[in-house]
Amino acid sequence: xxAFPMTRWKALFLLCLAxxxxxxxxFSASSVAPALRAEWGLSVSASxxxxxxxxxxxxxxxxxxxxxxxxxxxxxxxxVAAAALLGAAANAALALxxxxxxxxxxxxxxxxxxxxxxxxxxxxxxxSWFRQGRGLALGALIGALTLGKASPYLLxxxxxxxxxxxxxxxxxxxxxxxxxxxxxGEGPFAAGTAPFDARQAVLVFRQRGxxxxxLGYFGHMWELYAMWTWAPVMIRASLDLRGASPALAEAAxxxxxxxxxxxxxxxxxxxxxxxxxxxxxxxxxxxGACCLAVGFLFGGSPFLxxxxxxxxxxxxxxxxxQFSACVTELADPRYLxxxxxxxxxxxxxxxxxxxxxxPVLAGGAGWRYAFAILAPxxxxxAVAMLRLRALPEAAHLAQGRR
Numbered sequence: 486x487x488a489f490p491m492t493r494w495k496a497l498f499l500l501c502l503a504x505x506x507x508x509x510x511x512f513s514a515s516s517v518a519p520a521l522r523a524e525w526g527l528s529v530s531a532s533x534x535x536x537x538x539x540x541x542x543x544x545x546x547x548x549x550x551x552x553x554x555x556x557x558x559x560x561x562x563x564x565v566a567a568a569a570l571l572g573a574a575a576n577a578a579l580a581l582x583x584x585x586x587x588x589x590x591x592x593x594x595x596x597x598x599x600x601x602x603x604x605x606x607x608x609x610x611x612x613s614w615f616r617q618g619r620g621l622a623l624g625a626l627i628g629a630l631t632l633g634k635a636s637p638y639l640l641x642x643x644x645x646x647x648x649x650x651x652x653x654x655x656x657x658x659x660x661x662x663x664x665x666x667x668x669x670g671e672g673p674f675a676a677g678t679a680p681f682d683a684r685q686a687v688l689v690f691r692q693r694g695x696x697x698x699x700l701g702y703f704g705h706m707w708e709l710y711a712m713w714t715w716a717p718v719m720i721r722a723s724l725d726l727r728g729a730s731p732a733l734a735e736a737a738x739x740x741x742x743x744x745x746x747x748x749x750x751x752x753x754x755x756x757x758x759x760x761x762x763x764x765x766x767x768x769x770x771x772x773g774a775c776c777l778a779v780g781f782l783f784g785g786s787p788f789l790x791x792x793x794x795x796x797x798x799x800x801x802x803x804x805x806x807q808f809s810a811c812v813t814e815l816a817d818p819r820y821l822x823x824x825x826x827x828x829x830x831x832x833x834x835x836x837x838x839x840x841x842x843x844p845v846l847a848g849g850a851g852w853r854y855a856f857a858i859l860a861p862x863x864x865x866x867a868v869a870m871l872r873l874r875a876l877p878e879a880a881h882l883a884q885g886r887r
Contacts (some may be wrong), residue, residue: 493614496669497622501629502612503669506662507569507603508633510576510596511539512742514589514739515714516637517648519721521720525586533844536714538590539597540837546601547830551686556606556822556852565610568602569663573656575599580652604630605826607666612813612821614672617831618812620761620883623806625752628746631802635742637718638735642653666667679819694815694881697873699828701765704866706832708772712801713742716794719783719852726784737791741798748803754808761882762874765804769863769870772800776860780853790878804866811873814881829863 514521520531550556555564575595583589608623616624637655690696717738724734748768756764775797782790809825816824839859847855873879 491669493622494674496614496672497611497625499669500607502627503565503569503662503665503721504607504626505629505633505636505648506567506658507572508600508630508659508664509636509655509662510572510636510659513576513637513652513715514539514579514593515717517651518718519719519731520648521586521589523723525589525639527586531586533714533840534586534590536710537837537840538593539600540833540840542594542599543601543604544597544830544834544837545594546598547605547826547833548686550601550605551823551826551830552683554679554681554683554820555602556609556826557685557820558681560671560678561610561613561820561822562670562861564602565606565666566663567756568599568606569666570660572596572599572603572879573659573663577653577656580649580656583605586599597748601826601829603663605829606772606822608809608813608825609822610666610669610671611664612810613675616674618757620756620807620810621753623810623813624751624756624803625651626747627806627809628749631745632743635739635745638739638742651758663807666728676821682820685817685820685823685825686827689812689816689820689827694873694876694878695806695812695824697869697876698808698811698815699831700869701769701804701811701866701873702828702832702883703835704862704864705769705804705808706835707839707862707866708776709801709805710833710836711843711859712776712797714840715843715847715855716741716779716797717779719847719855720790720794722852723783723785723790724787727787729787737794741791741794742794744798745802748799748801749806752798752803753806753810756810757883760874761807761811762870762879764806766867766870766874768800768804769867772797772803773860773863773867775800776856776863780851780856783852801863802865811882814883 486669522532579592591809611622612627677782717868720737754765780795812824842858
């Protein structure tokens with residue numbers, strides 16, 4: 486499948502570029518939520534369903550993909566390419582045909598459903614190229630994914646007022662990303678295709694080390710997407726109180742979410758040297774503290790709010806790749822795709838609850854206290870990772886660096 490000589494660093498660059506472009510579909514509608522609210526008369530909480538529909542579609546897609554072992558019984562690059570093209574088509578259909586929220590939510594669900602074939606198989610492909618330095622490689626991939634999810638906010642800040650045109654641009658970029666994956670292929674550590682075995686979707690939770698890595702991931706996910714969804718809304722509201730321009734609020738939202746790319750790469754570099762569980766636990770402790778503190782800066786100094794929000798943006802996703810790296814090092818290598826897909830399936834299912842809680846709390850207690858509900862996730866996730874650190878099987882992590 487590889488069209489030209491490929492080294493692992495070329496593969497990493499191309500896969501990161503493909504993920505950046507493909508995952509830009511995720512928040513493409515959320516980033517233009519103010520325009521949609523004005524055109525369709527949506528409330529702020531109702532516009533949150535634009536993200537929630539993607540989450541629900543992704544959960545459905547990952548569940549079906551895991552049960553059918555799609556990332557393991559099919560060639561992963563072809564699966565990623567096909568899924569990215571279908572996701573781009575669903576997003577473009579929203580721009581071309583949606584005239585109300587009902588159609589938009591259906592197409593957002595479809596977009597999330599197809600993205601289930603982009604994200605987990607992409608991690609499997611990276612693992613097939615890297616044995617040493619896998620934490621850094623997966624960190625770079627998740628960092629690219631983070632930039633992809635932040636990019637619609639940047640486009641929103643500088644791309645004019647036509648939200649339909651913005652969605653079409655994002656769709657085109659995602660389709661290009663899908664085609665790039667076909668240039669890469671699987672690496673020298675690929676286990677090859679595996680026979681279909683529906684039991685694998687459940688068996689991945691029976692391994693103690695994998696189970697604890699998953700529990701850490703679940704705590705991380707309780708926080709991550711609620712933060713990514715509602716922190717831009719809070720930042721817009723806070724800067725509006727200070728009389729800042731809407732373009733500044735959109736650029737700030739891109740900076741806050743996009744800063745996670747730096748956190749991912751830095752955490753991956755450190756995890757390969759200091760240990761996966763140690764770095765993931767430290768990142769969750771920091772992001773959990775940010776959950777508790779950020780609301781107290783609402784309506785105050787924009788500089789202080791954005792400074793803390795950037796720290797939050799860096800740490801909230803810095804640990805993400807390390808949970809996946811743990812699974813690739815502890816799970817059955819024949820069914821890595823299934824294990825990664827089930828991990829993301831349950832994690833994203835949790836996000837559907839935390840995303841809905843934030844606007845309820847913001848409406849009742851205000852932004853000062855709304856994000857505090859997210860803090861238990863990273864704190865409990867850190868406990869799970871420290872328990873994994875104490876297990877004998879943790880010696881398999883990062884060539885013995887727990």
